[in-house]
Amino acid sequence: MDAQPLIHMDGISRYYTMGDHRVIALDSVSIDIMRNEYVAFIGSSGSGKSTMMNIMGCLERPSAGEYVLNERNVGDLSENDLARIRNQEIGFIFQSFNLLTRATALRNVMQPLIYRGMGLAEREQKAMQALRRVDLIDRADHMPNQLSGGQRQRVAIARALVTEPSILLADEPTGNLDSDTTRNIMKLFDELYADGQTLIVVTHEPDIAGHCRRVIELSDGKVKHDYKNDVHTD
Numbered sequence: 001m002d003a004q005p006l007i008h009m010d011g012i013s014r015y016y017t018m019g020d021h022r023v024i025a026l027d028s029v030s031i032d033i034m035r036n037e038y039v040a041f042i043g044s045s046g047s048g049k050s051t052m053m054n055i056m057g058c059l060e061r062p063s064a065g066e067y068v069l070n071e072r073n074v075g076d077l078s079e080n081d082l083a084r085i086r087n088q089e090i091g092f093i094f095q096s097f098n099l100l101t102r103a104t105a106l107r108n109v110m111q112p113l114i115y116r117g118m119g120l121a122e123r124e125q126k127a128m129q130a131l132r133r134v135d136l137i138d139r140a141d142h143m144p145n146q147l148s149g150g151q152r153q154r155v156a157i158a159r160a161l162v163t164e165p166s167i168l169l170a171d172e173p174t175g176n177l178d179s180d181t182t183r184n185i186m187k188l189f190d191e192l193y194a195d196g197q198t199l200i201v202v203t204h205e206p207d208i209a210g211h212c213r214r215v216i217e218l219s220d221g222k223v224k225h226d227y228k229n230d231v232h233t234d
């Protein structure tokens with residue numbers, strides 16, 4: 001077993017200056033997340049969940065504190081290095097899917113591989129493999145507007161998986177989906193976790209958090225609770 005945490009945060013704070021006052025979005029948060037954890041971040045609106053996700057995903061820099069991602073101190077990295085780390089380590093999944101609307105499902109999934117210096121045939125082959133993983137091989141040539149909401153989110157999950165990231169980071173992934181489709185997406189997350197994937201899910205829905213093995217509750221930018229979840233698998 002690898003004893004090093006995949007995510008190590010020590011005293012992470014994030015401030016925003018608004019005119020003459022300061023909004024504290026995260027207030028000295030210290031957490032470790034190990035490989036193959038399945039973690040939910042919960043908390044009320046404004047508690048800092050998305051800020052947390054943006055910092056974990058290297059989309060934003062903390063104002064203070066140390067963030068070590070997969071044994072690399074993120075604070076020392078240039079913007080270019082950060083972009084490379086994001087591409088290598090993180091698969092993002094958003095509530096609004098964020099697909100390229102003028103590209104087929106296949107093209108969308110191939111897109112993150114462009115930065116890998118990989119030939120077209122290999123990119124296509126890897127993207128088809130990822131589409132197979134989310135059970136969408138028969139929709140590869142569809143445009144996003146020819147897909148249902150759940151299918152669009154599965155394309156986004158395939159796009160997140162295609163680079164084989166160390167972490168899947170999802171912010172309200174089922175926020176735009178009905179309950180049946182939500183169950184379907186959560187079943188896929190459960191399977192990915194069983195296959196060894198590390199998953200971090202930001203949600204305000206208790207049903208979603210109920211799938212995760214660990215729940216971290218934020219309140220006013222601080223960790224209020226951090227507990228293990230008993231999940232019954234059938």
Ligand SMILES: Nc1ncnc2c1ncn2[C@@H]1O[C@H](COP(=O)(O)OP(=O)(O)OP(=O)(O)O)[C@@H](O)[C@H]1O
Binds near residue numbers: 017023046049050051
């Ligand atoms: N770019 C920004 N500029 C100023 N303040 C911000 C910015 N982004 C977030 N904040 C503030 O930081 C706090 C945390 O915001 P964050 O988006 O992380 O909350 P959240 O838990 O994701 O909420 P929600 O459940 O509504 O998505 C809020 O008070 C918010 O107003």
Ligand SMILES: [Mg+2]
Binds near residue numbers: 049
């Ligand atoms: Mg949010």
